[in-house]
Amino acid sequence: MGKKVEEMSEKEREALLKQILQDLKQILSENRYLHSVSTMKKAKELAKIYQQNEQIVMLTAVAHDIAKEMTKEEFFAYAEKNKIPLEEFDTQEKVALHGKIGADIVAKKYGFSKEMQDAIYYHTTARANMTMLDKIIFLADKTEERREGEDAEKLRTILQEEGLDEAILWDIDYYTIPRMIAKERLLHVNSIQARNAILAKKKKIEEAKEKN
Numbered sequence: 437m438g439k440k441v442e443e444m445s446e447k448e449r450e451a452l453l454k455q456i457l458q459d460l461k462q463i464l465s466e467n468r469y470l471h472s473v474s475t476m477k478k479a480k481e482l483a484k485i486y487q488q489n490e491q492i493v494m495l496t497a498v499a500h501d502i503a504k505e506m507t508k509e510e511f512f513a514y515a516e517k518n519k520i521p522l523e524e525f526d527t528q529e530k531v532a533l534h535g536k537i538g539a540d541i542v543a544k545k546y547g548f549s550k551e552m553q554d555a556i557y558y559h560t561t562a563r564a565n566m567t568m569l570d571k572i573i574f575l576a577d578k579t580e581e582r583r584e585g586e587d588a589e590k591l592r593t594i595l596q597e598e599g600l601d602e603a604i605l606w607d608i609d610y611y612t613i614p615r616m617i618a619k620e621r622l623l624h625v626n627s628i629q630a631r632n633a634i635l636a637k638k639k640k641i642e643e644a645k646e647k648n
């Protein structure tokens with residue numbers, strides 16, 4: 437592994453982005469590659485709106501699904517070799533694994549920081565007290581222009597009109613949870629904790645308003 441992203445100049449980060457795009461073209465199917473590029477574009481848009489470092493956001497966004505097309509066997513082999521602790525959940529639901537494994541790959545291969553790793557790690561489940569980067573990656577993934585359908589449309593509207601937290605809350609409550617229940621799939625505790633944390637924060641803000 438070379439330099440850490442935090443220590444890179446703007447030019448070096450630009451070169452890294454190009455490198456990652458090239459790598460992803462090899463690793464991913466065309467569809468997933470295009471999704472990754474679209475997620476990067478959407479994330480860049482959000483980085484502007486929410487005044488975040490655009491390069492950091494774009495690098496994280498483009499690489500978020502780097503491990504998505506690994507097989508179950510490859511996930512477990514990678515986890516064992518790289519000593520990544522797995523939970524009971526991971527053996528039954530593959531979905532969060534690509535975030536976990538992806539977060540490890542980007543640190544070792546591209547020098548991504550802990551903050552960038554976390555945003556990839558939690559992009560499928562969300563988590564309590566998400567960072568701005570976590571939120572942008574989570575939502576860019578779900579609202580990028582290639583996502584079609586009523587749910588994606590609705591999420592885009594909420595994101596635009598009500599902001600990041602409301603969009604994440606809506607996604608968990610009205611998209612993720614109902615869909616998982618309908619399919620009799622497991623819910624990750626991180627998703628529940630994410631919604632609880634957003635609700636608690638909302639309540640605090642409302643209480644503070646009432647006092648004034």
Ligand SMILES: [Fe+2]
Pocket residue numbers: 500501504534559560
């Ligand atoms: Fe993903």
Ligand SMILES: [Fe+2]
Pocket residue numbers: 471475500501577
């Ligand atoms: Fe994705």
